[in-house]
Amino acid sequence: MIRLENVTAGYMDINIIKNISLTFEKGKIISVIGKNGCGKTTLLKTAARIIEPYSGDILLNEESILNMTNKETAKVISYLPQNRDIPNIKVYDLVMHGRFPYLGFPRIPTNEDKIKVEEALHILEIEKYKSKNIRELSGGERQKVYIAMVLAQDTEIVFLDEPTTYLDINHQLEILEVVKNLKKMGKTVVMVIHDLNSALTYSDMVCLMDRGEVVVYDKPQVVYESGKIERIFNIKCHEVCVPFHNSKYFLLTLK
Amino acid sequence: MKAIDTLQKLSIRKSLIDxxxxxxxxxxxxxxxxxxxxxxxxxxxxxxxxxxDVFKALFKDGPLTSEYKIINYVRIPRTLSAILAGSGLAISGLILQSVLNNALASPTIIGVNSGAGLFTALATVFFPANFNIMPLAAFFGAFLATIVVYFVARKTGASRMTIILAGVAVSSLIGAITDTVLIVFPDTVINRTSFIIGGLSGVTMNRLLVPGIIIFISMIVTLIFSYDLNVLSLGDQTSKSLGLNVDRTRFLFIILSSLLAGSVISFAGLLGFIGLIVPHLSRLIVGYDNRILIPVSVLIGSSFALFCDILARTLFAPYEIPVGIIMSFLGSPFFIYLLLNRKRRHV
Structure with a gap:
């Protein structure tokens, strides 16, 4: 469980998120939604300590993470940024970088590290690529490799910034299934996601943000029924029942 | 070039071998x-x-014949200086290309050349008769310029891009100051030119001792932290989320790079090109892992510098061509060849 208390953060002394207090419960999938520029990524980065908050505190199991060293933080919290360079590296070596927080000098992986990497490759079903350079992979395959790296990092909390953006529908669904798997392993997954349907159907909790503040943070059904999604995105939501399929679907149109 | 193709084929096949x-x-x-x-x-x-006679001079404390003197006081220091210059610049360039994630990065980018340029100009103004002060001035100039570049960049977050921009801006300013000094004191130009062009002639063991030690220690430290350099190349956010102290690591490597290049400049003048080309060639042969890339770059850098220096001494003997010219003549076409083939090779 990770809790933000009155957290204000941003870049170059401009506050992007303002006085946010919320709790990400253990073993839940939480989707953060909101318009472009509303502070979703900043919220994730601050909670993952990629940037330091200007004020407020971040508590992991009631202990502040702001006094931890970088490596200590990396053993409990992982963060997958949205925009990444595509480094020149083999799949296996990239996933092994997930073990970096656990490596002492001279940075030689132990058997445990190797087992964790093999497990991660197995879970993401990417063993067949393991000696390929990630530049040879498609966007979807590459995303799976990065998630394998996060899995090898073996943290209690996983932050994913837009893990499905730019992917084809098949890979989007695959990644969302992986997210469900992470939940089954007892991890807390917090992700920024633009596809409202995925957010409402895959998450346990939805956090709707606007202008650096949390508008509503609740179960998907409650967030949907509050009507605030429609107001903030300026759209019309229609709940549709998919025939022969026991799930809901939201048809989104402009107002 | 055929040898390179064979090497490349070998390196593709190397996942199959061990x-x-x-x-x-x-x-x-x-x-x-x-x-x-x-x-x-x-x-x-x-x-x-x-x-x-070479063996006699090397292994026996023979009489002080002219052969003995040439071998021990000219050729051995010169060979050593080529090895130090080649390996030092290669690692300096390798570090910067990784840290700044920029294939064009070389010590010039962090102000090393401009700093050395200014301080050697100042040295000739204030100590016109003292030629020994030149190496010291070059070293401190190079190092101080890097510090200025880094702290200017730090004010805006010390990202890869701000370091490169700060490097360009600070270098340009230092260049302007240097030009002003040279116009106000026109006599300094000649004294300084031979030093700035660079070359390995006339290097003595005494002048190599301190730079040699600095280069050796910097290389060991670089090798120790080479895995961190691998992690850093994943980008700031990813490496930070993996627990790497990005700012501290980047600062460490930039200082190491500056120490290496500054030490080389102190005895060899400005021989920048090795720092750009050798890391690319090494990456082509053994891939991206800095743990293996560093020793390979040291070996290729030393060999390349030695090879060029041998040519420089022998092609038009007894006249000598500055080694920097040979390096550019051999290196530039080769580098163009690499560029034309980079897509295929993930260089």
Whole structure:
């Protein structure tokens, strides 16, 4: 469980998120939604300590993470940024970088590290690529490799910034299934996601943000029924029942 | 160029063979090449010395014949200086290309050349008769310029891009100051030119001692932290989320790079090109892992510098061509060849 208390953060002394207090419960999938520029990524980065908050505190199991060293933080919290360079590296070596927080000098992986990497490759079903350079992979395959790296990092909390953006529908669904798997392993997954349907159907909790503040943070059904999604995105939501399929679907149109 | 193609084919196949065995073979081959070049470098020069006399001079405390003097006071220091210059610049460039994630990065980018340029100009103004002050001035100039570049960049977050921009801006400012000094004191131009062009002639063991120690220690530290350099190349956010202290690591490596390049400048002047080309060639042969890339770059850098220096001394003997010119003549076409083929090779 990770809790933000009155957290204000941003870049170059401009506050992007303002006085946010919320709790990400253990073993839940939480989707953060909101318009472009509303502070979703900043919220994730601050909670993952990629940037330091200007004020407020971040508590992991009631202990502040702001006094931890970088490596200590990396053993409990992982963060997958949205925009990444595509480094020149083999799949296996990239996933092994997930073990970096656990490596002492001279940075030689132990058997445990190797087992964790093999497990991660197995879970993401990417063993067949393991000696390929990630530049040879498609966007979807590459995303799976990065998630394998996060899995090898073996943290209690996983932050994913837009893990499905730019992917084809098949890979989007695959990644969302992986997210469900992470939940089954007892991890807390917090992700920024633009596809409202995925957010409402895959998450346990939805956090709707606007202008650096949390508008509503609740179960998907409650967030949907509050009507605030429609107001903030300026759209019309229609709940549709998919025939022969026991799930809901939201048809989104402009107002 | 055929040799390169064969190497490339080998490196594609190397996932099938054992990577460790491949790397071992590469290092063994490069070591033998370096040994051959060292031997050649000691044996050849503008005055011809019989091989038997070379061995006598090397292994016996013989009489102070002219051969003994040439071998011990000219060719050995010169060979050593080529090895130090080649390996030092290669690692300096390798570090910067990784840290700044920029294929064009070389010590010039962090202000090393401009800093050395200004301080040597100032040295000739204030201590016109003292030629010994030049190496010291070059070293401190290079180092201080890097510090200025880094702290200017730090004010805006010390990202890769701000470091490059700060480097360009600070270098340009220092260049303007240097030009002003040279216009106000026109006599300094001649004294300084020979130093700035660079070359390895006239290097003595005494002048190599301190830079040699700095280069050696910097390389060891770089090798120790080479895995961190691998992690850093994943980008700031990813490496930070993996627990790497990005700012501290980047600062450490930039300082190491500056120490390496500054030390080389102090005895060899400005020989920038090796720092750009050798890391690319090494990456082509052994891939991206800095743990193996560093020793391979050291070997290739030393061999390349030695090879060019042998040519510089022998092509038009007894006249000598500055080694920097040979490096550019050999290096530039090769670098263009690499560029044309980079897509295929993930360089």
């Amino acid at each position: 990577i460790k065995a491949y790397n071992f073979l590469v290092i063994a081959f490069l070591l033998i090449l370096l040994m051959v070049l060292i031997f050649t470098s000691i044996c050849v020069g503008s005055s011809s010395i019989e091989i038997t």
